């Protein structure tokens with residue numbers, strides 16, 4: 001029967017880096033069930049960033065980025081020998097379990113993440129993360145816009161209004177009402193990144209009777225990221 005498992009040998013291209021993107025399944029309903037704060041629920045963001053930390057500890061990606069209900073993971077050493085079925089199923093399953101562990105509430109339904117594998121070359125990495133960060137900004141403008149409109153109009157009127165507006169219309173409307181999106185917290189505009197940083201550790205070498213400096217890496221959850229640039233990715237060691 002083993003020959004029926006026709007997808008099990010599907011692998012990512014050899015020596016290719018990959019990005020995996022996970023997305024919460026029907027998190028619109030989950031947000032309603034859990035009564036998440038609109039437009040941004042800080043606790044939800046804490047949970048998702050802890051999921052990223054767990055993924056980092058378990059699968060050692062080079063970099064992770066999250067906003068809303070999605071997580072992107074960049075790998076150079078691809079786990080599971082690059083087997084697609086393993087990558088998609090184990091990593092999405094692990095993220096879903098981690099989400100439940102960190103949330104610690106009574107869910108109406110078991111939460112799940114979907115997952116996809118995207119082979120990338122070094123030249124694609126910056127473009128990919130800029131694309132997702134642009135989407136984070138779109139999400140920030142739209143979600144603040146709809147929340148504001150719903151506070152003034154019935155839901156259907158608010159939805160109709162927002163559908164006829166582009167990003168700068170929404171930005172302007174909010175500005176007129178005293179909400180300047182440029183002033184909202186960085187993570188709402190730009191998302192959250194997770195990567196390794198080095199910290200200096202000064203110890204004492206008893207044998208040689210002198211201080212000794214070494215560096216230890218740790219996982220850093222960055223809530224204050226800049227707009228993605230080549231410089232940023234070089235600084236954190238993701239691009240050469």
Ligand SMILES: Nc1nc2c(ncn2[C@@H]2O[C@H](COP(=O)(O)OP(=O)(O)O)[C@@H](O)[C@H]2O)c(=O)[nH]1
Pocket residue numbers: 023024025026027028029031036037038039040041042044045068069
């Ligand atoms: N209230 C609230 N909802 C959020 C937050 N972050 C994500 N969501 C919800 O998650 C959804 C994610 O979008 P999408 O993946 O397209 O929708 P899905 O198919 O229902 O998962 C959004 O539409 C929101 O409903 C948050 O901070 N607060």
Ligand SMILES: [Mg+2]
Pocket residue numbers: 023024025026027028069
């Ligand atoms: Mg989703």
